[in-house]
Amino acid sequence: MxxxxxxxxxxxxxxxxxxxxxxxxxxxxxxxxxxxSGTIDEAFEGKKLAETLKAQTLVLDLGDIRKxxxxxxxxxxxxxxxxxxxxxxxxxxxxAPKIVxxxxxxANFAGTGRVYSFYAPYHCDYCDKDDRVLYQVDRDHxxxxxMKPPQRPCTQCGEMQYFNxxxxxxxxxxxxxxxxxxxxxxxxxxxxxxxxAVSDSARKLRIDKIIEGRTTFVRLGGDLEKSFPREQLAEGxxxxxxxxxxxxxxxxxxxxxEWRGFLQMVTPGAEALYLTGVPPTFLDKLTRPExxxxxAQVLSFTLPYTCATCSTTAGQLIDVDEHFDVLKFATPPDLxxxxxxxxxxxxxPEGLLTHLPSLPRPQVTxxxxxxxxxxxxxxxxxxxxxxxxxxxxxxxxxxGLWMAFAAAAATVVLAGGAFFIYQSFLADQGSKxxxxxxxVGASADARPDWIESDAALAAxxxxxxxxxxxxxxxxxxxxxxxxxxxxxSDAALDAVASAIAARxxxxxxxxxxGSLYAQARQAKLAAADKDPRNAGxxxxxxxxxxxxxxxxxxxxxxxxxxxxxxxxxxxYDDGASKQYLGFASFTLAPAEVKRLVxxxxxxxxxxxxxxxxxxxxxxxxxxxxxxxxxxxxxxxGELRDLGMAxxxxxxxxxxxxxxxxxxxxxxxxxxxxxxKASGGTLALEVQAGDGEPKSxxxxxxxxxxxxxxxxxxxxxxxxxxxxxxxxxxxxxxxxYGGGSSGGRDDPTQ
Numbered sequence: 001m002x003x004x005x006x007x008x009x010x011x012x013x014x015x016x017x018x019x020x021x022x023x024x025x026x027x028x029x030x031x032x033x034x035x036x037s038g039t040i041d042e043a044f045e046g047k048k049l050a051e052t053l054k055a056q057t058l059v060l061d062l063g064d065i066r067k068x069x070x071x072x073x074x075x076x077x078x079x080x081x082x083x084x085x086x087x088x089x090x091x092x093x094x095x096a097p098k099i100v101x102x103x104x105x106x107a108n109f110a111g112t113g114r115v116y117s118f119y120a121p122y123h124c125d126y127c128d129k130d131d132r133v134l135y136q137v138d139r140d141h142x143x144x145x146x147m148k149p150p151q152r153p154c155t156q157c158g159e160m161q162y163f164n165x166x167x168x169x170x171x172x173x174x175x176x177x178x179x180x181x182x183x184x185x186x187x188x189x190x191x192x193x194x195x196x197a198v199s200d201s202a203r204k205l206r207i208d209k210i211i212e213g214r215t216t217f218v219r220l221g222g223d224l225e226k227s228f229p230r231e232q233l234a235e236g237x238x239x240x241x242x243x244x245x246x247x248x249x250x251x252x253x254x255x256x257x258e259w260r261g262f263l264q265m266v267t268p269g270a271e272a273l274y275l276t277g278v279p280p281t282f283l284d285k286l287t288r289p290e291x292x293x294x295x296a297q298v299l300s301f302t303l304p305y306t307c308a309t310c311s312t313t314a315g316q317l318i319d320v321d322e323h324f325d326v327l328k329f330a331t332p333p334d335l336x337x338x339x340x341x342x343x344x345x346x347x348x349p350e351g352l353l354t355h356l357p358s359l360p361r362p363q364v365t366x367x368x369x370x371x372x373x374x375x376x377x378x379x380x381x382x383x384x385x386x387x388x389x390x391x392x393x394x395x396x397x398x399x400g401l402w403m404a405f406a407a408a409a410a411t412v413v414l415a416g417g418a419f420f421i422y423q424s425f426l427a428d429q430g431s432k433x434x435x436x437x438x439x440v441g442a443s444a445d446a447r448p449d450w451i452e453s454d455a456a457l458a459a460x461x462x463x464x465x466x467x468x469x470x471x472x473x474x475x476x477x478x479x480x481x482x483x484x485x486x487x488x489s490d491a492a493l494d495a496v497a498s499a500i501a502a503r504x505x506x507x508x509x510x511x512x513x514g515s516l517y518a519q520a521r522q523a524k525l526a527a528a529d530k531d532p533r534n535a536g537x538x539x540x541x542x543x544x545x546x547x548x549x550x551x552x553x554x555x556x557x558x559x560x561x562x563x564x565x566x567x568x569x570x571x572y573d574d575g576a577s578k579q580y581l582g583f584a585s586f587t588l589a590p591a592e593v594k595r596l597v598x599x600x601x602x603x604x605x606x607x608x609x610x611x612x613x614x615x616x617x618x619x620x621x622x623x624x625x626x627x628x629x630x631x632x633x634x635x636x637g638e639l640r641d642l643g644m645a646x647x648x649x650x651x652x653x654x655x656x657x658x659x660x661x662x663x664x665x666x667x668x669x670x671x672x673x674x675x676k677a678s679g680g681t682l683a684l685e686v687q688a689g690d691g692e693p694k695s696x697x698x699x700x701x702x703x704x705x706x707x708x709x710x711x712x713x714x715x716x717x718x719x720x721x722x723x724x725x726x727x728x729x730x731x732x733x734x735x736y737g738g739g740s741s742g743g744r745d746d747p748t749q
Contacts (some may be wrong), residue, residue, distance in 0.1 A: 023049075027314035028302065029246070030056030031189045037064035042071035050082025052339075057186050058087040063094035063119065068102055073109070076102075080111035081634070081645050088511060091186065093117050094134065097165070103173040107694055108645045112515075115177060123164040124154035130164070131155060141179040147171045176691025178621070180519055184221030188249035188279075191223075206247075207233065210375055214239040214271070217375040221247025224255030230262035241270045244376055246277030246302070251285050260291060267295050274299045274362065276372055277317065284352050287359065297362040299372060303352075305344035307337040313347060319369070320359055327356040436477065436581070437574025443481065443567070450566050450585045457528055457541055459495035467590035470565075471495040473545075475582035476538050481569040484582025487542055489564050492584050493549040496560070497616040500593070504601045512632040512647050513615050520621035547619035551626045555613050555660055559595040561586055604629070604661035606668050608637015613660040614649060622687055625649060627657060629664035638672070642684065642696050649687035675700040 021038040032055035068076065083090065090113030095103070100118055102109045119132035133152065135144060143149060149163040149171075163170075182190070184206050205222035216239050251259075267273060278287060278301035285291075287298055302315035316335055323333040330353045332346035346353075450472060453460065461471040473491025478484040501514060524544055527537040553560055566585035571578055588596075603610040611629040618625060631648045634640045644650075650658050653667040654674075675682060679702035687693050 025310065025312040025314075027055075027312060028189050029185075029315070029317075031059065031186060032057070033059040033061060033189070035061040035064070039067040039069065040065060040072035040076055041067075041069040042075060044072055044075040044079070046075040046077070046079025047082055050079050050086070053083050054086045056087070057089045057091065057183070058083055058113075059186065059190065060090065060092050060113065061094055062092060062099045063096055065096045065099055068098055073102065073106055077106070077108055077111075077643070080109070080113065084112045084646055088515075089183075089186075090114070091116050091182070093190065094119065097121050097132070097170075100170060100174070104169065107643050107688060107696065108648075110689070111645055112512075112647050114180060115174060116180075116182060118174065120149060120170070121164040122152060122161040124157060124159055124161040126159040127154060127157040129154055129156045129161075131161060135174075137174070137177065137179055138181045144171055144174050147175055173689075173691070176689065178520055178690055179523070185247045188221060188223075188247050191249045210378065212371065212375060215242060215371065215375070216240070217242045217244065217372075219244040219247065219376075223249045224251045224259055226252065226254030226258060228255050228258035228262070230258050230265060234262055234265040237266045238269050238271075240272045240274075241266060242274045242276060242299075242372055242375065244277050245275055245282055246279060246376075248279060248282050251281055256285055259286060263291070263293055263296055267293050270295060273297070274364075274372070276300050277302065277376065279315070280304065280348065280352060284355060287355070289358060292360075298359050299362050299364065299369075303332055304347040305332075305335060306347045307340065307342055307344055309340045309342040310337055312337070312339070316344065321362050321364060321369075324361045327359060330354050330356050332356075436572040436579065438572060439570055440573045440578070441571035443569045447570075448566055448568050448583075448585075451568065451583050454570075454581065454583075456581070457491065457538070459491040459498075459545075461495050461499040464587070464590075467593055468588055469496075469499060469593060470585055470587050471499065472566075472583065472585045475580075476542070477572070477579040477581060479579065481571070481580045481582065484569050484580040485564075485567050485584055486582070487545075488582040488584035489586075490542070490545040490549040492564065492586050493552050493560070494545040494617075496586060496588065496596075497548055497552055500596045500600060501615070501617060503593075503597045506601050508603075508610075508632045509601055509612065513612060513618070513630050516630070516647055516649075517615070517617045517620045521617060524620060544620045544623060547623040547626070548616045551614065551619050552616040554626045555599075555616065556596055557599050559588070559592040559599070561588070561592075602661075603632060604665045606661075606665045607639050607672070609634045609639045609644065611650065611661045611664050613662075618649070621690070622649065625651065625687055627651075627659050628687070629658050629661040638682070638698075642682070642698050644684075644686070644696070645688070650684055651687060651693055652685040654683055672700070676703045678702055 021036060021040060021044060024035040024037075026033040026035070032053060034053075080090070090111060092099070092110060092113050092115045095115055095118035097119055100120075103115070115137065117134055117136045120135055122131045122133050123129070124131070131154070137144065147167045149167055151160040151162050153159070154161045181187075205220065205224070205228065207221075208219040210217040210219075216237055218233070218237070218241070220243065263273070273293075273296040275287070275292075275296060276299040278298055280301075280303060283298075283301045287301075292298070298320050300317050300319050302317055304313055305316045306313045318327075318333060320327065326333050332348060332353060335344045336342065337344055450470060452462075452472070454474060456474060456476045458474040459472070461469045464470050471492045473488040473493070473495060475484040475487035475491065478487060504510070504514075521544070524537070524540045527534065528541045531537060564584040565587040566583070568583040570581045570583075572581065573579075600613055600615050603612050606629070609631055610633040611631050614625060614628040614630055618630075628649045628651045631639070631644055631646050631650065634644050634646055634648075650664055652658055653664065654671040656667055656671075658664045658667060671682065674680075680700060681697050682700050683695065683697045685693050685695055
């Protein structure tokens with residue numbers, strides 16, 4: 001848990017003082033890291049900075065932030081809202097205690113981002129030493145949730161230090177955030193290239209395989225350790241083999257030995273063997289002639305380059321064939337900055353450059369290079385690694401059950417050195433499934449045709465003629481047949497929602513709505529799949545699916561059938577008790593499927609923003625939210641002034657519940673009309689991140705009748721109108737303790 005704080009800049013006599021805020025930028029492919037040091041104040045120019053950033057993953061290192069002023073908060077919120085439009089993911093790392101304070105006090109301070117690690121303040125009374133201790137949300141999740149940070153030995157005197165803040169206040173925001181792990185490529189970038197503290201769970205090896213003709217493409221991410229499964233991975237690798245090692249992080253000596261053994265195993269059966277995207281550490285340790293063997297060649301590798309104009313250090317991909325005539329002299333190629341076109345300076349150590357002449361010139365065609373580039377850019381066909389076969393079924397679009405079965409059966413995951421192939425869809429009817437006992441009864445003489453899996457908790461959809469679909473759910477083992485069928489019905493409706501999500505291809509929806517629930521859903525299903533006997537994990541899945549079913553019925557506009565089209569149960573006896581397995585199916589006509597897709601993907605304009613109806617799968621993260629509207633764009637208008645941001649879920653306006661996006665628009669219009677007639681407060685209840693819903697409020701002045709001729713006076717609330725009657729302005733209080741985004745009136749006057 002310990003980590004040394006970032007080093008502060010050293011002051012030199014006679015040198016100009018350092019800037020209040022220093023920003024360093026590091027990049028590698030779609031990952032960009034900003035390291036901020038100093039004070040965030042009105043000079044930050046958050047909007048301007050946000051316009052220059054585009055990244056798949058934006059990492060914000062806030063470990064050296066020493067102060068955030070009131071006007072700085074305003075600039076920061078503009079920044080975080082702006083970068084949220086251009087980044088798929090935002091991760092905050094090593095947040096200083098000052099940043100944690102702002103997260104607790106300021107709505108939307110993290111925007112759509114999530115905090116991965118933060119510093120907690122500790123103090124030792126014996127030697128009067130203050131320390132900062134690094135917490136990570138994956139490794140220290142239970143401590144964070146409990147809000148009971150333990151004492152720890154002082155790094156100076158060895159006596160026990162204590163947590164030097166009120167824990168309930170300090171951990172209030174962080175305890176409401178769900179546990180998550182970094183994506184392997186992000187973990188590798190932070191751990192290997194920037195030497196950040198990243199927990200072991202974030203660096204477990206993950207492997208994807210794509211077959212394209214006679215080319216076998218393997219993508220690896222994580223650390224190379226002694227647990228590297230060389231035998232399992234080498235099995236079936238043939239043809240022209242391309243190994244994308246860009247995501248490899250740290251390399252342990254034992255892991256390096258396992259890697260060399262893997263190359264020796266695949267070399268005899270491979271027509272050709274290529275490495276692409278080789279990071280500097282891998283290039284230095286594992287691409288010597290004795291490492292590569294007789295066939296392996298490096299197609300491309302990355303070297304760090306610095307742009308003085310942009311103040312950016314980024315990994316640049318070097319094509320060995322294209323630059324071979326330069327590399328053979330241990331010289332890095334001359335490159336231009338992709339942003340400002342200034343000359344880049346290679347920042348690689350000399351020892352690494354002296355290794356470049358030993359790389360053989362790869363014998364490849366332009367068409368093959370293009371194929372490799374396409375494969376590197378291609379995502380795995382299953383949108384995310386399936387945690388259950390039910391996940392694989394729900395993720396498939398247009399392929400029906402058997403395409404989903406093929407995808408699930410072929411999905412291979414390598415994690416932590418273990419080799420897993422997920423279970424087959426089909427179980428033999430009437431067999432003694434583990435934990436069930438003997439089949440002793442059923443609700444019908446034969447299992448219905450629509451059941452094609454009896455895996456506990458499975459849920460899948462099969463395409464029907466003309467664009468319709470049949471979705472089936474399976475319960476876990478229950479104590480009654482009715483409970484089993486009810487649980488199966490909820491599972492089937494969860495499959496309906498998942499199939500609808502797969503048909504919504506709008507990027508804004510995927511970014512602002514789909515991303516809200518994906519991680520929570522995956523984590524709960526993975527926990528239940530990992531240990532089917534875990535009552536708590538199964539309960540989480542059951543309750544989440546029940547909430548999904550409730551939300552689907554509430555927001556589906558009548559397109560969801562009122563009752564299952566098929567019901568069936570089976571009774572099992574394990575010698576100690578009887579248990580039941582329930583099945584249920586829902587059949588949706590093409591028109592009903594289209595109605596659901598259109599209803600959830602169509603945005604509605606609301607006060608300068610765009611909102612979409614709450615999607616049922618949000619219930620995996622927010623089980624209490626069955627109605628509402630999700631903000632997908634907040635570019636201007638009253639909602640932006642109020643502090644709203646994309647991905648916020650609006651629950652009520654003026655105390656009236658929001659049913660869907662259309663209802664939100666109507667309620668907002670009615671409330672503004674009422675307030676402009678009589679004055680009052682615009683109040684919204686919003687689900688913003690995890691934890692309890694938040695309230696947002698702003699005073700609204702009544703419009704003055706045009707014929708009053710008034711040039712001053714007092715409004716009904718006792719405030720000076722200053723002769724501005726009739727403007728209908730929404731005046732918003734600065735939520736951050738200073739400044740105003742829509743004019744300031746003091747309610748105490």
